[in-house]
Amino acid sequence: MSTPVSTVAAPGRRWYTPIAAGLALVTTATLASALPATVARAVPHGTAPARPAAADAHLPETAADSRLHATAADGQPPAAAAAPLFTDDFEDGNAAGWSTAGGQWSVGTDTTRAYRQRSGSAAASARAGDSTWTDYTVSAQVRPNALSSARSSIGLLARVQSSTSHYYLNLRGNGQLELGKLVAGRVTVLASAPATAAIGGWQTLRLALLGNQLVGQLGTVSVSATDSQFGQGRIGLATGYATGWFDDVLVEPPAPDIQPPSPPGQPQVLSVVPGAVTITWPASTDNVGVTQYWVYQGDQFYSQYVARIVPDNSPLTLQLNPTAARSHFSVTARDAVGNTSSFSARTSVDQPPSFPRSGDDTVRPSAPGAPVVTAVTPNGYQVTWEPATDDIGVVEYHVYHVFALDEIRVDAKVTTNSAVIVPRGGYETIYVVAYDASWNRSSSPTVQLVPPATPPARR
Numbered sequence: 001m002s003t004p005v006s007t008v009a010a011p012g013r014r015w016y017t018p019i020a021a022g023l024a025l026v027t028t029a030t031l032a033s034a035l036p037a038t039v040a041r042a043v044p045h046g047t048a049p050a051r052p053a054a055a056d057a058h059l060p061e062t063a064a065d066s067r068l069h070a071t072a073a074d075g076q077p078p079a080a081a082a083a084p085l086f087t088d089d090f091e092d093g094n095a096a097g098w099s100t101a102g103g104q105w106s107v108g109t110d111t112t113r114a115y116r117q118r119s120g121s122a123a124a125s126a127r128a129g130d131s132t133w134t135d136y137t138v139s140a141q142v143r144p145n146a147l148s149s150a151r152s153s154i155g156l157l158a159r160v161q162s163s164t165s166h167y168y169l170n171l172r173g174n175g176q177l178e179l180g181k182l183v184a185g186r187v188t189v190l191a192s193a194p195a196t197a198a199i200g201g202w203q204t205l206r207l208a209l210l211g212n213q214l215v216g217q218l219g220t221v222s223v224s225a226t227d228s229q230f231g232q233g234r235i236g237l238a239t240g241y242a243t244g245w246f247d248d249v250l251v252e253p254p255a256p257d258i259q260p261p262s263p264p265g266q267p268q269v270l271s272v273v274p275g276a277v278t279i280t281w282p283a284s285t286d287n288v289g290v291t292q293y294w295v296y297q298g299d300q301f302y303s304q305y306v307a308r309i310v311p312d313n314s315p316l317t318l319q320l321n322p323t324a325a326r327s328h329f330s331v332t333a334r335d336a337v338g339n340t341s342s343f344s345a346r347t348s349v350d351q352p353p354s355f356p357r358s359g360d361d362t363v364r365p366s367a368p369g370a371p372v373v374t375a376v377t378p379n380g381y382q383v384t385w386e387p388a389t390d391d392i393g394v395v396e397y398h399v400y401h402v403f404a405l406d407e408i409r410v411d412a413k414v415t416t417n418s419a420v421i422v423p424r425g426g427y428e429t430i431y432v433v434a435y436d437a438s439w440n441r442s443s444s445p446t447v448q449l450v451p452p453a454t455p456p457a458r459r
């Protein structure tokens with residue numbers, strides 16, 4: 001029965017025609033975050049689980065649903081969701097519009113009416129909808145009566161060509177949520193993940209198709225794959241060596257792009273010069289295309305900020321904080337609709353000397369002596385140390401200052417064996433690093449930063 005969106009239909013099968021072509025699709029950060037959680041009800045032994053009288057009352061509100069009930073920050077209601085393509089709650093007491101193959105299908109009563117498959121035959125399916133549908137999300141409540149063996153299954157079909165050619169999302173007796181395809185009766189498993197079947201309880205299965213991208217979900221368990229075998233087709237319900245119930249079948253228009261890009265590769269250091277570093281990274285991939293890379297930089301291991309947003313992984317030069325003992329870099333990728341990858345692995349760069357590297361010497365300087373506070377000045381503590389030696393000469397010393405437990409800063413870059421360090425309070429330590437012209441380095445012992453002892457007063 002075909003019904004315009006503006007007309008309220010009696011419970012049962014409903015086909016919808018959008019009243020405005022401009023109706024916005026439900027926008028979600030990812031499909032997984034918007035899918036309903038598993039609905040499983042505890043019931044007394046030997047009784048059927050109770051179900052609300054309202055056709056969809058037992059469907060938990062999704063993230064997308066809650067947005068429809070909310071008000072945006074600017075006081076305007078959010079965009080309306082596009083009308084569903086098809087829905088059937090079987091409250092009209094029949095299965096008109098469904099075609100079956102195998103099994104014993106009928107509408108029965110399980111507190112409310114639902115579609116039942118009563119035969120344990122090898123393959124039983126019921127199909128409905130439009131053979132020209134391409135991208136859509138099909139969902140249904142399923143209740144397996146028994147999944148007695150590893151080959152037992154209950155699930156959804158999508159882009160159905162026939163009873164032997166289609167995509168499927170099955171909950172299997174071996175405790176797997178399985179996404180796959182049947183081509184002329186031949187099964188190919190595309191993805192699977194461990195999942196628990198609530199025997200005798202209602203659960204929500206959902207399968208989304210967008211281009212060659214397939215995403216299936218049962219509660220918090222999801223599986224995904226890319227495949228282009230079938231581009232369009234009807235939807236269906238199916239069992240294999242199992243019996244069970246189906247209800248609240250819903251077909252929705254395609255969600256926006258739901259797949260985040262893959263994480264970029266770990267940044268690679270191409271060059272380091274005084275005050276700057278040039279990096280690149282292995283590119284991310286995306287089902288549609290990466291449009292941005294967000295490059296993060298941090299001066300301490302626990303902090304980072306967005307240093308640059310760039311369109312690709314071309315070599316990128318970034319300035320270094322002159323007091324940062326070590327800077328770290330990581331990258332995320334984004335696609336056109338804002339799906340964001342997880343972070344790449346980090347790459348770290350030590351504070352370089354303030355002079356250009358020269359020569360090919362590989363011999364490190366000797367270690368500088370332990371720094372000693374020799375005086376307290378208006379500008380801070382005067383620190384000195386025994387000079388390092390080197391076969392071609394020491395060019396620069398860096399004084400590292402550790403305070404607030406784990407804050408590390410280069411507080412001085414000097415050419416002699418003396419520097420002024422400003423105390424920060426609490427327990428503080430310092431050490432000195434010597435550099436030669438080729439940036440070979442050596443470090444002094446670490447010592448506590450304390451003022452010099454006060455000489456005893458004269459009598």
